Amino acid sequence: MRVRSTGAADQPKPSAEIEALYRDFESAMLVPLWTEIGDLMPLHPISSALPHLWRWRNLLPVAEKAGELVPVGRGGERRAIALANPGLGGRPFATPTLWAAIQFLNPGEDAPVHRHTQHAFRFVVEGEGVWTVVDGDPVAMRRGDFLPQAGWNWHGHRNFSDRPMAWIDGLDIPFQHHIGSTFFEFGSETAETDEAPPTSRAERLWGHPGLRPLTHLRPTSATPLLAYRWEHTNRALSEQLALEAEGYAATVAPGHAAVRYTNPTTGGDVLPTVRTEFHRLAPDTGTASRQEAGSSVFQVFEGTGEVTVGDASWTVERGDLFVVPSWQPFSASTEHGLDLFRFSDAPIFEQLHLDRRSVS
Ligand SMILES: [Fe+2]
DSSP: OOOOOOOOTTSOOOOHHHHHHHHHHHHTTOOOGGGTHHHHSOSSOOOSSOOEEEOHHHHHHHHHHHHHHOOOSTTTOOOEEEOOOTTTTTOSOSSSSOEEEEEEEOTTOEEEEEEESSOEEEEOSSOOOEEEEETTEEEEOOTTOEEEEOTTOOEEEEEOSSSOEEEEEEEOHHHHHHHTOOOEEEOOSSOOOOOOOSSOHHHHHHOSTTOOOTTOOSOOSSOSOOOBOHHHHHHHHHHHHHHHHTTOOOSSBTTEEEEEOBOTTTSSBSSSSOEEEEEEEOTTEEOOOEEESSOEEEEEEEEOEEEEETTEEEEEOTTOEEEEOTTOOEEEEESSOEEEEEEEOHHHHHHTTOOOEEEO
């Protein structure tokens, strides 16, 4: 640790006594506010995280190579390869609060059962054949499906198919790491099921729009529904655009359909710390530029477009992932249509009354 005398106008005049005082601070593990205030109390959020893009065409080959070289099993637990934001010191953190990783499972492989306090989800941009088993309930994973899994539920994965499968894991690992809330327990070495049903027990109980089982009337902090299927998401977005074309209010902006995945017991976010949404931009649509306190990770599900995050702009295509750090302006546009999956730490900011946004 180092307390520096800068000699700037708002700082004490450099002198031998000031230097001696600062060395005394250092040896006593003390830091004065006046040398740090610009960094600690900026006029608006200045995230250490940087806007960054990971191309799916680069991610998938390295995940496949890891599938050849790296066993999956107890200890490593998952063949998951995390996005490391270049502003976050080489840690496997996409943003200061969010983890995003590509996970890869070969035919017949099991990712062992464990549980942890971190809240998690899976999102599938392509492929099928893996069942995620949550508290003994096998849940099929297919393209476009969103599969949330609240903290402290036992879970493992099994690839029942004859083909490898890759998907995206999102978790609040960095957030829970920073605040020191993580607990972890090992479970069985296998996914503990030979069942591969097309419909999970969670979906049979909860997957009927607007219908709530009378056995489960209490609100829960995370969703009990373990899969949100692509056919429902796709239909909801298509119908918003169709209603807009018919002259009804249904979209967040012209040509911009959007849905939030919600907990059917509360109508709020699916997980206490992570918000997940799906956005569809119709052809020849552009969004306003938006700043939000809090960070997001996006994955392109389908289509192509231009995205701008702060000073960075990219042409994106299927599977590409990019980060929007706190308060960095974000906008997107597309000529042929663009489907975007998004996850963010918005529930944390809202619970703490720190959420702010600006649209221009
Ligand atoms: Fe896990």
